[in-house]
Amino acid sequence: MKTLEKDLALRRRYRAERFMMGLVALGTLLAFLILFLVLAYALAQGVGALNLDFFLKDMRPPGESGGGLRQAIVGTLIVDGLGLLIALPFGLAAGVLLAEYPDHPVNPYLRLLSDTLNGMPAILFGLLAFVLIVKPMGGFSGLSGAFALGFLMIPILARSTEGVLSLVPKEIREAGLALGLPRWRVILSLVLPTARAGLITGVLLAFARAAGEAAPLLFTAFGSPLLELNPLKPMDTLPLRLFAFAISPYEDWHRQAWAAGLVLFGLITLTSLLARWASRRF
């Protein structure tokens, strides 16, 4: 006789489902816990060094209290911003080629290249910029750091651009072509605007990714104890300063390294939030 009561097999399935849900919840919790621990520890160690001076003053020599990391904060924005400007045309162009001309003969190579570059250790981009920019120019500079970060961002931008463009319905392209528009015009005026929210998100995430990099800047931007606005001179960035302070023997600098970490975390969080806002707003 049929009843509506759960039989044994069904009960087993419910049990399995509860078990799997438990695992998923546990995994999520663990991920949050690690993030929380890092953040809590950084807060505990660094929040004492965070004050207005931290943003308005340059660093002080060891032993002298006070001072801030203005030069590193400003430097991060300049080097990362310049890097984005360098990467943007190449990254977007590569993404457009991959998504809009799928049968183009260079695409298999381009895709392999961007996958390889995406997985390449970041320090190698620094090495590349060292050989291409630092050596010919005869010295470290913010600009060479920008190139290193730019190289790093190109494959990220290429892949995110390809991804969001492939989400644009093919009907949009066909409708444009059926109006007698040339292909480049369809891409420029119909496909890219339709995908703009995703494009902005991709750009901001590439920016956030590069903002946290120290390795490509070690022998390019190099670092500077003073505010430097000329990109042809060595410049400081938050990850560089964090690294230098963290391996120093001074208590004060350790605290400021944690504070630098917090500011960096804030900057990246802000950029990510901006990216999410942009994807809804536009």
Place this chain on the structure above:
Amino acid sequence: MVKEAVDVHMESKNLVVRYGSRVGVGVGGGVNLPLYRHKVTALIGPSGCGKTTFLRALNRMHDLTPIARVEGEVLLDGENIYASGVDPVLVRRRVGMVFQKPTAFPTMSIYDNVAAGLKLVGIRDKRRLDEAVERALRGAALWDEVKDRLRTPASGLSGGQQQRLTIARALAVEPEVLLMDEPTASLDPISTQAIEDLLLSLKEQVTIVIVTHNMQQAARVSDYTAFFLNGEMVEFGPTETIFTRPKDLRTEAYITGRFG
């Protein structure tokens, strides 16, 4: 006085479209089909019969599909659109297309959607654009519904209105031929009626080729009908003949609803 000319506007000669090794249309010999000027020609047949594939060959939309190959000729006023040296962009300016899914450009206003084909080739003269937009919207029987909100996003229109918007957009560039791929398939009966009425008035200006699943629709709107089955063009003739005295048994079976 305009003479009641039944001249050929477009014509396919031995047309075969292949997707890789599969023949999309042109099974058992390429398709030879005349499309008469200022007439409505309906392409009917069950799903997968090749009618849309045939339609898309008429303005070189297959160029975008890497694996698609077109053999034979399509003549537009006697000129082969697949001849070397022919620019597909110029072909598509003369042979417009309306798709099954209403696809208003989502980032543009109603006005900009209709003007897109003109604006994006560099026409900036506001008077000329205004006139073209109004004429196209009137032509698509949408003007009265949208004239007070031309600057609002096109995404705010209903499905039926969006489909008439895409027709207006296609008309704005003044094509000679309008290809329509199941233009009412995703619309309710009232919107369908509006578009069918529209076809009858549009054919005074353009030659229309319409793909439809709906045989009543083919019977209502078309002057000529071509029946496709399994990649083969089975029969072509005046709509009345096809629906009352078909020559081929397969056509008869299809139109009497025995399959498809």
